[in-house]
Amino acid sequence: MDIPYTVELRRDTGLNNGKIGIWLFLASEVMLFGALFASYILIRVGAPSWPRGDTILDVPLATLNTIVLIASSVTMVMAWASLMRRRFETFRIYMGGTILLGLVFLVVKYFEYTHHLALGEFPRTNNFLAIYYTLTGLHGLHVFGGMAVNAYFWGPGAKLWKTNPVWFTNRVEHSGLFWHFVDLVWIFLFPTLYLL
Amino acid sequence: MSETTGVAPPQPHVAHEAHHEELGFWRKYIFSTDHKVIGIQYAVTGLLFLLFGFGLMMLMRWNLAYPGAALPLIGGLFGDARMPGGTMLPEFYNELGAMHGTIMVFLGVVPLAVGGFGNFVLPLQIGAPDMAFPKINMVSYWCLFLGGITMLGSFFVPGGAAQSGWTSYTPLANIAGTGQTWWLIGMIFLITSSLLGAINFITTTIQLRAKGLTFMRFPFFVWAQFVTAFLLLLAFPPLEAAGVMQLMDRVAGTSFFMPEGLVVSGQVLTNAGGGNTLLWQHLFWFLAHPEVYVLILPGMGIVAEIIANNTRKPLWGYRSMVYSLVFLGFMSFIVWAHHMFMTGMGTAMAAFFQTTTMIISIPSVVILTALIISLWGGSIRFNTPMLFALAFLPMFGIGGLTGLPLGLNITDIPLHDTYYVIAHFHYVVAPGTIFALLAGIYYWYPKATGRMMNETLGKIHFVGSFVCMNLIFMPMFIIGMAGVSRRLFDAGTAYDFAQPTMHWNVVSSWGTWALAVFQIPFIVNFFWSIRRGEKVAENPWHATTIEWSAPSPPPHGNFVAAPQAYRGPYEYSVPGAAKDFVPQYEAS
Numbered sequence: 001m002d003i004p005y006t007v008e009l010r011r012d013t014g015l016n017n018g019k020i021g022i023w024l025f026l027a028s029e030v031m032l033f034g035a036l037f038a039s040y041i042l043i044r045v046g047a048p049s050w051p052r053g054d055t056i057l058d059v060p061l062a063t064l065n066t067i068v069l070i071a072s073s074v075t076m077v078m079a080w081a082s083l084m085r086r087r088f089e090t091f092r093i094y095m096g097g098t099i100l101l102g103l104v105f106l107v108v109k110y111f112e113y114t115h116h117l118a119l120g121e122f123p124r125t126n127n128f129l130a131i132y133y134t135l136t137g138l139h140g141l142h143v144f145g146g147m148a149v150n151a152y153f154w155g156p157g158a159k160l161w162k163t164n165p166v167w168f169t170n171r172v173e174h175s176g177l178f179w180h181f182v183d184l185v186w187i188f189l190f191p192t193l194y195l196l
Numbered sequence: 197m198s199e200t201t202g203v204a205p206p207q208p209h210v211a212h213e214a215h216h217e218e219l220g221f222w223r224k225y226i227f228s229t230d231h232k233v234i235g236i237q238y239a240v241t242g243l244l245f246l247l248f249g250f251g252l253m254m255l256m257r258w259n260l261a262y263p264g265a266a267l268p269l270i271g272g273l274f275g276d277a278r279m280p281g282g283t284m285l286p287e288f289y290n291e292l293g294a295m296h297g298t299i300m301v302f303l304g305v306v307p308l309a310v311g312g313f314g315n316f317v318l319p320l321q322i323g324a325p326d327m328a329f330p331k332i333n334m335v336s337y338w339c340l341f342l343g344g345i346t347m348l349g350s351f352f353v354p355g356g357a358a359q360s361g362w363t364s365y366t367p368l369a370n371i372a373g374t375g376q377t378w379w380l381i382g383m384i385f386l387i388t389s390s391l392l393g394a395i396n397f398i399t400t401t402i403q404l405r406a407k408g409l410t411f412m413r414f415p416f417f418v419w420a421q422f423v424t425a426f427l428l429l430l431a432f433p434p435l436e437a438a439g440v441m442q443l444m445d446r447v448a449g450t451s452f453f454m455p456e457g458l459v460v461s462g463q464v465l466t467n468a469g470g471g472n473t474l475l476w477q478h479l480f481w482f483l484a485h486p487e488v489y490v491l492i493l494p495g496m497g498i499v500a501e502i503i504a505n506n507t508r509k510p511l512w513g514y515r516s517m518v519y520s521l522v523f524l525g526f527m528s529f530i531v532w533a534h535h536m537f538m539t540g541m542g543t544a545m546a547a548f549f550q551t552t553t554m555i556i557s558i559p560s561v562v563i564l565t566a567l568i569i570s571l572w573g574g575s576i577r578f579n580t581p582m583l584f585a586l587a588f589l590p591m592f593g594i595g596g597l598t599g600l601p602l603g604l605n606i607t608d609i610p611l612h613d614t615y616y617v618i619a620h621f622h623y624v625v626a627p628g629t630i631f632a633l634l635a636g637i638y639y640w641y642p643k644a645t646g647r648m649m650n651e652t653l654g655k656i657h658f659v660g661s662f663v664c665m666n667l668i669f670m671p672m673f674i675i676g677m678a679g680v681s682r683r684l685f686d687a688g689t690a691y692d693f694a695q696p697t698m699h700w701n702v703v704s705s706w707g708t709w710a711l712a713v714f715q716i717p718f719i720v721n722f723f724w725s726i727r728r729g730e731k732v733a734e735n736p737w738h739a740t741t742i743e744w745s746a747p748s749p750p751p752h753g754n755f756v757a758a759p760q761a762y763r764g765p766y767e768y769s770v771p772g773a774a775k776d777f778v779p780q781y782e783a784s
Binding site for chain 1: 201214288326327328329330351365391394395396399400402403404429430431433434436437438441445448449450451452468470471472475479482643752753
């Protein structure tokens with residue numbers, strides 16, 4: 001059975017179902033990370049002393065990761081824009097780039113984690129590290145989830161382009177909204193954890 | 197982008213009629229994407245968990261009525277680790293208590309009220325062919341199922357299920373046994389399920405409503421589900437965050453909720469410390485207060501539908517009810533710390549939260565008052581759904597009004613954590629919400645099956661349940677005002693001041709067991725009527741809302757022709773009309 005307004009827009013709302021769905025999902029994600037940031041603030045103001053992030057964490061490496069994620073957001077937009085201009089091959093290149101940049105981010109993150117663990121800096125060591133591992137870990141899971149969805153649209157999901165290009169473009173746009181959100185979370189995480 | 201194609205009403209897909217017949221048993225009834233099948237799955241799961249959670253309580257009531265006595269007949273079934281010689285150990289009582297709360301709230305009432313009624317009724321009432329995201333809908337049910345299995349499974353891990361109350365307060369929950377970890381994992385499944393469901397409900401309501409069905413033409417039930425979905429969407433993620441942090445505390449040894457130098461059984465814990473135990477309570481109640489409204493709002497929606505239908509009158513003050521509902525939903529996010537007056541969070545905080553709490557009582561009273569005034573001058577039909585709906589009004593009234601002393605800092609201090617609190621919120625949820633849900637089952641059963649439930653059995657069920665519910669909970673006000681703590685597994689046998697209230701526990705317990713007996717007519721009725729109930733056409737209650745224009749039971753895709761709304765939802769007894777109801781879906 002076909003659900004109305006999956007592809008076409010409903011005139012009085014001006015939206016399709018997926019667009020509303022993804023924004024609602026992002027609203028719940030804002031509450032998730034909002035609660036974690038609020039917890040960070042509460043624990044930090046209650047602590048007698050708190051290390052500055054750059055005394056423990058590697059700022060240049062995180063700066064590199066910030067650039068990588070912002071670049072991946074740009075390629076994500078380009079992937080969607082290519083579909084809007086009906087250039088499927090360009091979409092493939094940009095989407096592939098987005099996935100690869102996500103992978104670079106996670107690999108850098110892996111080296112960061114193993115470096116700290118080797119130094120004996122575990123989540124249980126202190127609350128700074130606890131919140132560091134929890135927030136970046138949860139963010140990393142989001143990066144991985146976004147990559148999985150993007151990989152689906154790059155690979156098997158791309159079949160939809162042949163049968164219903166408008167729908168496919170919309171789905172890539174919605175996936176892109178999620179990807180930008182993940183990027184945005186990192187842009188908040190980076191100064192909070194590494195610089196302050 | 198395809199340009200706008202106009203507000204094309206949902207088209208019935210005749211071509212697909214033949215297609216869906218090909219679906220096998222598994223895709224049609226188990227892994228179905230049809231909102232009605234999913235709704236029934238949710239409802240049956242919810243009812244089973246309600247029965248199970250009630251069973252846990254029946255065990256607890258034994259030890260409260262007869263502390264230390266061996267449980268006859270079935271006492272030996274629970275093993276020496278839990279009930280040696282048939283006598284309940286305090287640890288087992290704590291396990292039962294924590295799981296009763298968790299199961300009733302997250303696996304009983306919410307799946308039935310939101311998952312069951314929301315899924316089954318909401319798309320039909322707005323004239324939609326299905327939910328906006330049918331596959332996500334299926335995933336959301338199966339997340340609930342996994343969560344339920346996890347919770348049930350936790351009874352079998354070493355040390356048993358969670359014992360730290362449904363609130364899982366830290367640091368107690370941090371140092372509890374393995375069952376608590378299972379509880380957290382189960383909650384993450386349940387939260388995921390609710391989030392996916394909420395996204396689906398909101399999108400469906402906004403996008404798939406029939407042509408002509410503007411927001412102010414929504415039946416009140418649709419509004420109630422719509423607001424509820426927003427509460428679930430925005431209040432659950434903070435608990436998910438808190439759950440992740442508690443899981444980290446338990447599994448990775450972090451100290452989010454752990455103070456430094458905590459002494460447990462004479463041993464100083466070696467964790468890093470520096471955590472904030474109150475943080476858990478804030479995050480938990482940030483969910484759990486809106487959750488209270490998640491429990492009650494669908495019930496109010498159901499009651500509103502049934503009262504309008506059986507008084508044969510429009511709801512009195514529909515607009516003020518809707519505005520109150522939206523205001524209530526908004527306010528429910530800023531009252532949470534009235535659960536925490538006793539934590540020492542400070543008078544400024546308490547003053548703020550008691551003020552917002554007093555404000556939030558106003559919209560609830562507006563809705564309840566509008567429902568009571570709606571009865572005035574109606575020629576009321578006293579059928580089973582209406583009886584349950586009518587009983588909801590005073591029961592919710594008692595529950596709501598007894599909440600006011602708990603919402604004020606000063607009067608909360610002597611009442612906090614006594615049986616008074618249990619009586620208060622159970623009046624809201626048990627004879628309140630659960631009566632509304634039962635009313636809804638009797639009311640929409642003919643839509644789901646094409647047959648009526650038996651009225652005689654229904655009335656026996658109603659009278660018995662009504663009397664027993666009051667027998668159970670009214671004594672708890674007395675016990676609570678005497679100052680007896682709700683946490684005592686032996687009802688306070690050791691305390692002199694508790695002695696004059698002990699006999700009330702016996703009344704309450706026998707009320708509980710009698711209530712179980714009076715559910716038998718309902719269970720019999722529920723199954724018997726599937727095959728033997730009186731066959732009815734699509735609109736047996738002569739109702740006005742759109743779901744009654746679909747065949748009973750509705751086929752895949754719901755409507756024969758795309759419905760359209762021509763007027764408001766409750767056009768009953770319109771002067772000069774040919775019959776005493778003018779359906780929303782009939783052109784005049």
